[in-house]
Amino acid sequence: SQKIEQNSEALNIQEGKTATLTCNYTNYSPAYLQWYRQDPGRGPVFLLLIRENEKEKRKERLKVTFDTTLKQSLFHITASQPADSATYLCALDSSNDYKLSFGAGTTVTVRA
Amino acid sequence: GAGVSQSPSNKVTEKGKDVELRCDPISGHTALYWYRQSLGQGLEFLIYFQGNSAPDKSGLPSDRFSAERTGGSVSTLTIQRTQQEDSAVYLCASSPQGIVPDTQYFGPGTRLTVL
Numbered sequence: 001s002q003k004i005e006q007n008s009e010a011l012n013i014q015e016g017k018t019a020t021l022t023c024n025y026t027n028y029s030p031a032y033l034q035w036y037r038q039d040p041g042r043g044p045v046f047l048l049l050i051r052e053n054e055k056e057k058r059k060e061r062l063k064v065t066f067d068t069t070l071k072q073s074l075f076h077i078t079a080s081q082p083a084d085s086a087t088y089l090c091a092l093d094s095s096n097d098y099k100l101s102f103g104a105g106t107t108v109t110v111r112a
Numbered sequence: 113g114a115g116v117s118q119s120p121s122n123k124v125t126e127k128g129k130d131v132e133l134r135c136d137p138i139s140g141h142t143a144l145y146w147y148r149q150s151l152g153q154g155l156e157f158l159i160y161f162q163g164n165s166a167p168d169k170s171g172l173p174s175d176r177f178s179a180e181r182t183g184g185s186v187s188t189l190t191i192q193r194t195q196q197e198d199s200a201v202y203l204c205a206s207s208p209q210g211i212v213p214d215t216q217y218f219g220p221g222t223r224l225t226v227l
Contacts (some may be wrong), residue, residue, distance in 0.1 A: 024211065032213045043116070043203050043218030044155070051213075089154070098143065098214065099168065102155040 002027045006090060006103040009015055014111055021075040021106045023090035028101070033073050038087045038105065047088075048075075059075035059084055080110045114138070116219035124225045125194055128131050133189045133222045143158030144187050145216060146179060146202045155203065161187060194226045 003026040004052040013019050025035070032051045036044035050057045050066045050073070057064045077084050087105040094101060117136045125131050125141040137144050157171040161181045172178070176194075181187040191198055201223050205216040 034215070036211070036218075043205070043220050044216075045218070046215045048211055049215065082191075091155075093143070093213065099157055099160065100155075100216065101157070104152065104154040 002094075002100055004028070004092065004103040004104050005088065006088075007094055007106040010107040012108065012109045012111065019077040019084070019108050019110070021077075021088055021108070023073040023075065023091075023103055025071050025092060028092055028094060029030065030068075030070075030094075033064075033090060033092045035062075035064055035073075035075050036089045036091060036101065036102075038089060044089055044102075077108070078099050080108075082110045085109050086103060115205055116206055116217050118202075118222050121220065122223045122225075124227065126227050127196060128193055130190065131194055131224065133191075133202050133204075133224070135204030135206075137185065137187070137204070139185075141206035141208050141217070142184065143207040143209060143214065144181060145202060145205045145207070146187070146189050147205065148173075148200045148222070149203055150186075150200045150226040158189070160202045172211060174195055191224075194224075194227045198219070199224055199226045212217045 005024045018079045034049045035047045038044040048064050050064050065074045087107045089105045091100040091102045146159040147155040149155050160168045161177050162179050163184050175191045181191045201221040203221045205218045206215045208215040211226045
C-alpha cells in the first residue's frame, strides 16, 4: 500500500541550530514533492517544491533534497528561530497527478 | 489580494444533523480541493473541482458526503446525517490551474465537532 512517513517524534531544537526533517514514501512515483508549513488553527502554507530531476532546492534558510532512489526527501531549516516553530508537512503527487498526498507532519519547536 | 476563506470557522452539531461548509477560493483559481484533517493525521483528500466539474470524487468517505461548486467560484461541502467520526478540520484549497505541478493555497479550515 502507499505510505508517506515523516519523523514520528516532534523535534525540539535550540535557536541557531539546524533542524532536519525526513519524508519517506512507499509505492509512489512522484514527479515532484512539496513542503508546507502549518501553524495551529491555520491551513498549510506552501514553502518549496522540488522536482524528481532536481537533487536540491534552496529558499532563504530552507533547503530541500529529493532522492528518488532512496524514496526520501530531507527538509533543513538552518539558523533556526523561534518563529520557525510549526508543523511541517511533505506532500507528493501520485504519478504526475494533480492530487497531492500528505504526510502527517513533523512538529518543530525552536527554543530561544 | 484576499486568500481562501472558509465559513464557519467552527461548527458544533448533533449526530444525525446535516451540515454545510463553505469555501471561497482565490479569485481566478480554476481548481479547488477539499481535504479532511483529523488530529495527528495527514490531510485526507476528499474531492477536486476543475471549474464547476468534479472529475475526482474518489476521496469522499461515503454517500453522506457531497460537494458542489458554482460559477467556478464558491464551493459547498455537505455532510448529511453527521456521525461522530465526521469530527475533523475540513480544509479547502485552491490553485491557479489544477495542472501539474500547481501550488495549493489553503483556507483556515472549518473545525467540525459532532456530539
